[in-house]
Amino acid sequence: MAGSANGAADTIECDLLVIGSGGGALTAAVTARKAGLDVVVVEKQPVFGGTTATSGGMLWIPGNRHSAALQERLGETDTLDNARKYIIEEAGNYADIDRIDAYLKYGPEMIAFLEDNSHVRFDAAEYPDYNMDHPNAAKVRSLIAREYNAGKLGKHLRELKSELPQMLFFGFAIGSSVEMKQFFRAGRSPKAFAAVAGKMARHVVDTALHGAPRRVVRGRALITRLAQTLFELKVPILLSSPARELIVTDGGVRGAVVDTPNGARRILARRGVVLGSGGFPHDDKRRQQAYPANAYDGVRRSVANPGNTGDGARLAEQAGGVFSKEVSNAGAWMPTSVRPDVAGPAGVWPHLVDRLKPGFIAVGADARRFGNESAAYSAFVPMMLEAGAKQPMAFAWLIGDKRAVDKWGIGRVRPKPMPRRGFIRSGYLIEAPTLADLARKIGLDPEQLQQTVMRFNADARRGVDSEFNRGANAYDAYQGDDDYDGPNLCLGPLEKGPFYAIKMFPGEIGTFAGIRTDRYARVVREDGSPLDGLYAVGNDQLNVFGGAYPGAGATLGPGLTFGYVAARHAAGLIGEEAR
Numbered sequence: 001m002a003g004s005a006n007g008a009a010d011t012i013e014c015d016l017l018v019i020g021s022g023g024g025a026l027t028a029a030v031t032a033r034k035a036g037l038d039v040v041v042v043e044k045q046p047v048f049g050g051t052t053a054t055s056g057g058m059l060w061i062p063g064n065r066h067s068a069a070l071q072e073r074l075g076e077t078d079t080l081d082n083a084r085k086y087i088i089e090e091a092g093n094y095a096d097i098d099r100i101d102a103y104l105k106y107g108p109e110m111i112a113f114l115e116d117n118s119h120v121r122f123d124a125a126e127y128p129d130y131n132m133d134h135p136n137a138a139k140v141r142s143l144i145a146r147e148y149n150a151g152k153l154g155k156h157l158r159e160l161k162s163e164l165p166q167m168l169f170f171g172f173a174i175g176s177s178v179e180m181k182q183f184f185r186a187g188r189s190p191k192a193f194a195a196v197a198g199k200m201a202r203h204v205v206d207t208a209l210h211g212a213p214r215r216v217v218r219g220r221a222l223i224t225r226l227a228q229t230l231f232e233l234k235v236p237i238l239l240s241s242p243a244r245e246l247i248v249t250d251g252g253v254r255g256a257v258v259d260t261p262n263g264a265r266r267i268l269a270r271r272g273v274v275l276g277s278g279g280f281p282h283d284d285k286r287r288q289q290a291y292p293a294n295a296y297d298g299v300r301r302s303v304a305n306p307g308n309t310g311d312g313a314r315l316a317e318q319a320g321g322v323f324s325k326e327v328s329n330a331g332a333w334m335p336t337s338v339r340p341d342v343a344g345p346a347g348v349w350p351h352l353v354d355r356l357k358p359g360f361i362a363v364g365a366d367a368r369r370f371g372n373e374s375a376a377y378s379a380f381v382p383m384m385l386e387a388g389a390k391q392p393m394a395f396a397w398l399i400g401d402k403r404a405v406d407k408w409g410i411g412r413v414r415p416k417p418m419p420r421r422g423f424i425r426s427g428y429l430i431e432a433p434t435l436a437d438l439a440r441k442i443g444l445d446p447e448q449l450q451q452t453v454m455r456f457n458a459d460a461r462r463g464v465d466s467e468f469n470r471g472a473n474a475y476d477a478y479q480g481d482d483d484y485d486g487p488n489l490c491l492g493p494l495e496k497g498p499f500y501a502i503k504m505f506p507g508e509i510g511t512f513a514g515i516r517t518d519r520y521a522r523v524v525r526e527d528g529s530p531l532d533g534l535y536a537v538g539n540d541q542l543n544v545f546g547g548a549y550p551g552a553g554a555t556l557g558p559g560l561t562f563g564y565v566a567a568r569h570a571a572g573l574i575g576e577e578a579r
């Protein structure tokens with residue numbers, strides 16, 4: 001970074017300006033710096049990390065070196081061609097073959113590059129793809145970011161975005177699905193209890209010594225590792241510095257005007273600008289434009305970073321780029337419930353666990369089940385939207401019996417022995433001694449709800465869901481209850497009261513509609529020609545899977561891949577006209 005050649009105080013010069021500090025943006029910054037470019041990162045919020053910092057830190061990257069090694073150990077076979085067929089069919093009418101091929105080519109390369117050139121490390125995760133009914137789906141394509149010591153950030157530690165408070169257990173961030181299973185088992189298994197007790201003890205010591213735990217996991221570990229690399233490479237991350245408008249000259253993008261705490265700055269970027277501002281989950285106008293009518297009623301039930309207000313799309317349009325809704329799903333959907341007593345994203349709960357376990361069902365306004373509750377979140381919300389097609393705002397009731405709620409909790413309500421009275425008092429959790437009473441409390445037909453549960457219970461006892469085939473494939477089974485002694489790990493009858501209900505709505509963890517780009521992540525015009533000097537990565541970019549969600553890590557996988565691609569292109573290392 002250098003001062004302006006003409007000495008004007010309000011100008012900063014660099015090779016590449018990166019807007020945003022999530023996974024896509026920081027990967028672009030590391031890649032560009034390692035290619036010898038002078039890089040500046042600007043972040044709108046006073047902390048860096050975006051939604052990525054509060055994410056599960058999983059990346060779906062077929063063909064990556066860790067998954068290949070694990071597949072070999074497990075005796076699984078997979079090929080890039082299999083993954084390609086799977087993606088193309090999942091994307092359906094929205095498949096953009098050129099970009100899909102770029103993703104498959106550069107994804108594994110990006111993983112190797114980051115691990116060889118930065119502090120970023122991944123481990124393979126055994127995590128079935130989200131549509132295991134597809135013949136080309138596989139069980140081992142996802143990676144998870146390895147935990148890290150955030151103390152290494154030194155003075156920058158206080159600038160690291162915090163975890164979502166509702167996802168912590170007494171301040172402890174759960175680091176993997178294996179660890180999560182230990183927590184759920186701790187009340188029943190001495191071995192799991194010992195493991196959890198050890199972790200909590202280390203957490204208490206860590207917190208007591210440092211004021212806040214230094215162990216960071218998942219998405220926060222990924223961001224810490226990327227940022228630590230950047231700080232060592234002397235790349236500045238300017239905080240509280242939103243990019244306001246692009247500087248466009250001679251038909252090309254040459255920088256941006258950024259509002260820093262010290263006033264507006266013109267940041268001139270010789271090789272271009274990377275938009276990585278995280279899509280539009282908190283842009284009301286864009287939501288209205290892109291979401292199905294019954295997915296948004298003016299209330300944002302989003303767990304995505306509040307700073308993601310569609311700035312990237314607005315800036316791209318300013319330069320001649322196109323915001324496109326050509327995807328099957330405009331949002332990276334997540335069924336969510338909202339605590340009436342907690343404002344903002346901290347009050348929103350993503351239903352990642354309860355819904356999929358034995359002893360829970362979901363019903364619509366007609367008190368009937370409408371789909372497979374054990375389906376991935378990305379598939380479950382479209383079922384909610386379809387079931388609630390005639391409602392102004394789609395919703396579903398998640399219902400569980402005492403045994404299930406004691407074991408798994410429900411929504412933000414933790415398992416036994418954690419208290420639940422406060423949630424009942426606030427109206428978040430509805431409790432009733434019988435199903436008929438529960439139905440009356442939540443405005444459903446009591447007769448119908450009892451019939452629905454009776455039929456489901458009969459199916460659960462046989463282990464076969466005659467309505468929606470729940471628990472029949474490897475994804476469902478993976479999400480079920482390993483310790484369950486019934487014939488199907490996902491199906492458990494709802495038998496003993498009290499019964500509980502929580503209202504779920506369509507929400508999201510990110511957005512899929514976005515800026516149209518080419519295989520090098522260049523923003524393109526309406527006619528498909530690339531704009532010189534403007535790239536879009538992460539959720540700013542129109543989703544490469546056409547709005548489908550093929551497996552765990554399907555937003556960060558492409559997000560980081562195209563961050564890598566954009567930077568390599570800007571550095572002249574790839575592209576038709578590689579300099």
Ligand SMILES: Cc1cc2nc3c(=O)[nH]c(=O)nc-3n(C[C@H](O)[C@H](O)[C@H](O)COP(=O)(O)OP(=O)(O)OC[C@H]3O[C@@H](n4cnc5c(N)ncnc54)[C@H](O)[C@@H]3O)c2cc1C
Binds near residue numbers: 021044051241540556
């Ligand atoms: C609980 C949870 C778990 C998740 N788990 C996973 C997972 O395991 N795997 C997966 O693939 N996905 C997961 N997701 C989704 C994933 O986190 C997001 O899709 C992803 O992080 C988006 O990355 P990004 O780089 O596009 O944007 P972000 O990480 O959101 O970063 C964008 C940044 O840009 C900043 N910004 C916005 N406007 C401006 C501006 N004008 N100027 C400067 N900066 C600006 C924002 O403040 C923000 O910091 C999860 C999400 C949640 C909430």
